[in-house]
Amino acid sequence: MNINKDLMAASATPLVLAILAEGDSYGYAIIKRVRELSDGQLEWTDGMLYPVLHRLERLEFIKARWGKSETGRKRKYYQLTSQGKAQLAEHRQQWQAVDHALRLVWNIMAPLPQAAC
Amino acid sequence: MADTLIDIEAMIADWRRFLGQRRVLAPEDIDELEDHLRGQVAELQSRGLSEDEAFLVAIRRLGKIDAISREFALEHTDRLWKHLVMAGQDAAGAGFNREMVVALLLAVGAAVSLKFWDITGLFPLQPDQELPLFYLVNAPFFVLPWLCGYFFWKRGLSNGHLLKLVIPFLVAALVANAYPFARAGNTQVLSILHMPIALWLVVGLAYAGERWASVNGRMDFVRFTGEQFIYYLLIAIGGWIFIGLTFILFSSIGMNPERLAFTWVLPCGMNGAFIVAAWLVESKQGVIENIAPVLTRVFTPLFTLLLAGFLVTKLVTGQGISMEREVLIVYDIVLVLVLGLLLYSLSARDVEAPPNLFDKLQVMLVVFALLSDLIALVAIAGRISEFGLSPNRVAALGENLILLVNLAWSAVLYFRFAWGRGALAPLVSWQTGYLPVYAAWAAVVVVVFPPLFSFQ
Numbered sequence: 058m059n060i061n062k063d064l065m066a067a068s069a070t071p072l073v074l075a076i077l078a079e080g081d082s083y084g085y086a087i088i089k090r091v092r093e094l095s096d097g098q099l100e101w102t103d104g105m106l107y108p109v110l111h112r113l114e115r116l117e118f119i120k121a122r123w124g125k126s127e128t129g130r131k132r133k134y135y136q137l138t139s140q141g142k143a144q145l146a147e148h149r150q151q152w153q154a155v156d157h158a159l160r161l162v163w164n165i166m167a168p169l170p171q172a173a174c
Numbered sequence: 175m176a177d178t179l180i181d182i183e184a185m186i187a188d189w190r191r192f193l194g195q196r197r198v199l200a201p202e203d204i205d206e207l208e209d210h211l212r213g214q215v216a217e218l219q220s221r222g223l224s225e226d227e228a229f230l231v232a233i234r235r236l237g238k239i240d241a242i243s244r245e246f247a248l249e250h251t252d253r254l255w256k257h258l259v260m261a262g263q264d265a266a267g268a269g270f271n272r273e274m275v276v277a278l279l280l281a282v283g284a285a286v287s288l289k290f291w292d293i294t295g296l297f298p299l300q301p302d303q304e305l306p307l308f309y310l311v312n313a314p315f316f317v318l319p320w321l322c323g324y325f326f327w328k329r330g331l332s333n334g335h336l337l338k339l340v341i342p343f344l345v346a347a348l349v350a351n352a353y354p355f356a357r358a359g360n361t362q363v364l365s366i367l368h369m370p371i372a373l374w375l376v377v378g379l380a381y382a383g384e385r386w387a388s389v390n391g392r393m394d395f396v397r398f399t400g401e402q403f404i405y406y407l408l409i410a411i412g413g414w415i416f417i418g419l420t421f422i423l424f425s426s427i428g429m430n431p432e433r434l435a436f437t438w439v440l441p442c443g444m445n446g447a448f449i450v451a452a453w454l455v456e457s458k459q460g461v462i463e464n465i466a467p468v469l470t471r472v473f474t475p476l477f478t479l480l481l482a483g484f485l486v487t488k489l490v491t492g493q494g495i496s497m498e499r500e501v502l503i504v505y506d507i508v509l510v511l512v513l514g515l516l517l518y519s520l521s522a523r524d525v526e527a528p529p530n531l532f533d534k535l536q537v538m539l540v541v542f543a544l545l546s547d548l549i550a551l552v553a554i555a556g557r558i559s560e561f562g563l564s565p566n567r568v569a570a571l572g573e574n575l576i577l578l579v580n581l582a583w584s585a586v587l588y589f590r591f592a593w594g595r596g597a598l599a600p601l602v603s604w605q606t607g608y609l610p611v612y613a614a615w616a617a618v619v620v621v622v623f624p625p626l627f628s629f630q
Contacts, residue, residue, distance in 0.1 A: 083209065084206060084209065084210045085209065085210045085213035085214060086213075088210075089217075102235070102236070102237035102238075102241070102242075103210060103214070103235045103236045103237060104207065104210075104236040104237035104239075104241075104242035104245075105237060105241075105242065105245055107203065107206060107207065107210075107242075107246070108242070108245035108246050108248070108249040111203075111246075111249050111250070112249050115249070115599060117597050117599065126209065126213075130209060130212065131205050131209065132209045133202075133205070133206045133209070
């Protein structure tokens, strides 16, 4: 399934923040986690994650530090800040409102044929 | 196995070199992308792909480098400014020349708008006589509107924007020329000194266009200001050498080139060079970009020493400061230069780099400037309570208060950053947000002061 670009862009921030709320992480692990959470439905172009991370860092929602990977290479780790936590809570409320409304309307409509999923 | 190991390292090295050409990608960004690539390759290999297959798939997943660079450019406009990846693509050859023609025409326009008053005999320029006051009063109007015109053309601004640029100039020209000043009195001299400061903000509006509201837009304007200053200085040095050579050559054949040099070459050159300098900044950014950070690095320690020495001497000797207008101006220039050094090093800085020793030095510089400003303020306040209000004293008081507020809060924000308790971004947005305050105060001095002090 191809998810609309705008929808991907809009969901990127809450997803990244929420994943970092589980614990500090780095780029590749974040992408893997997104795939895992969405059963592979959300396929980001991997490289696009990094500008998003840098934007969140500039906004001080997350903090970066250079560490080492298991093999001893340089690796940039990201950590959620308290501002990021507040932002995440905000996102969560907004998305829940959207989700709630959509659920209601889906229930009213005729069920989607299984094959189309 | 050893073979393929070298292979992938070579491929990654090649890939890094390729990314390195995209100058929006800093080496740290490439490190981060490389870590990603290696993670992906390792995982694909563990699923049974060969090394080079895994490498190819991983590269593909990373996405098109063009698109990624563009995203990086959007996020890091400071780097974009340096390398113009987006704008430079379509205008490689033809655009350059057209812009040069426009810039040169505007430069000629600036020169003509000054020379007009001389040629028509309204305000004749005489090499052996004092410069008519008219030229000092109107100097900004011979240059800055043309500069705004250049940016208006270059940025393709809307007509609504045009009004925002034209109206301030009209008001300013009216105020400068129609106020019944006492000739070369204090309020007129203050007006002449503050007019360029107030109007420079209008240039900023033209320069940044719609981006004036954003921190990045204003920061770009700060960069532009610093670089134009450097370019102008370089051209001016060349200009003086040129005039000197003109003298020597013509004198050698028994002619006196005074008239040519001081009523044509100098005024036209001064005005035209201003526009040319702006065009050079816009089209040849790479050249100065390497000089400017070096200059800030050189002068920050020097200014820190200067102010430290000044403060210590002042404390030891207990000497009061002189209240001549010239001295106060130099005082303010030093403080503004400190802020300029601060702003400039901020604008050339990688916002994500951690604080280093240089930042601590700069905090010291700001603190010293703050103390110097306090000393000046105390002296000015003393003078006011002793001799009452005068236009010069009130203007100086206002300027030093504005600088004090800026320096004090900058010191706090910078201190937090340099000692790892905060980010750099608040300092940058504080500084860029403060820019209109200077212009607003200058506008007050230009517009409100003369009637307030009955044009004396």
